[in-house]
Amino acid sequence: MNTGTDDLENLITLLAKLPGLGPRSARRAVLHLIKKRSLQLIPLAEAMHRVGATARECLNCGNIGTTDICDICDSEKRAIGQICVVEDVADLWAMERSQVFKGRYHVLGGTLSALDAVGPEELRIPKLIDRIKSEDVTEVILALAATIDGQTTAHYIADQLPGITVTSLAQGVPVGGELDYLDDGTITAALNARRSI
């Protein structure tokens, strides 16, 4: 990098490791931060310290929060008998942004994968089965990726939960999507799941 000082080079190297950043954008970010030292650099350092000290996985669902049991699991309002199963915390956040799901979550931490030797014990599947016994669950909604691994995981989970209503997200044309740009699989799924209007 050759910026002349070790502290700066160290900061650039660390920032460049973030997903979505490289050496060039890390250098730009560092210069930007130094120009806005009191408004951005110091608050950012403090926010990182705080998150580093407090962030932890919820013991119940696997969401990331600052307490042993996350806000969602802790809220009585969300105990509506629905558990939405997602692959990771980013998916949970995406669901929360849509503000459409009112129940609780369960973060698997990945998908089953024979190639990567990921079995049910590596994921949070046993914990899910425990929760369904202990919480008053009426429906498990599988919000997993429409990939081979995601669908394998969905089928495995459905097999483990006899007697429970297990649903999965609908497949079809995305809102705003143009048919011309959609792949064959999506069009097939959307046609098969067509409904009368």
Place this chain on the structure above:
Amino acid sequence: MNTGTDDLENLITLLAKLPGLGPRSARRAVLHLIKKRSLQLIPLAEAMHRVGATARECLNCGNIGTTDICDICDSEKRAIGQICVVEDVADLWAMERSQVFKGRYHVLGGTLSALDAVGPEELRIPKLIDRIKSEDVTEVILALAATIDGQTTAHYIADQLPGITVTSLAQGVPVGGELDYLDDGTITAALNARRSI
């Protein structure tokens, strides 16, 4: 964002303000950092604290370092009588990466701009004139952008330095550049500055 905890949302909001990052990549970065807490999150927070506490502009040239006079200005080896004038610190770093310039720098902090009401006093131009009187300067190399504002600034500086050799970077075809993709201006400049081989 709705991640469920204020600390996390605060960190995401701050990260999303960095150039090159937005809310989506900031969320990805935060999840990545939490997974690599001891290897990346904590060191990054500490590196930011250190830079926030120590980074300052060199009183002589405007480079960013951790001392009042930067390493380059402080090095006797770089006192070869050449001063390279650049617009900002990012340009200085770019010059240093090429490792071809052995002299000292002068960071203007911007370019003259009538539209943005940036005059010579807003830049570090008076300080440059002082330096040329006090240091033993034989050549001033203007490494400014090939834009209207950059070239205006270059001409203004050249006018302020009678009796000093003032040069500017050559214009021409970039290394690896294909003629087909070059603009007319660059081809014109390269043709006018052609040389025998």
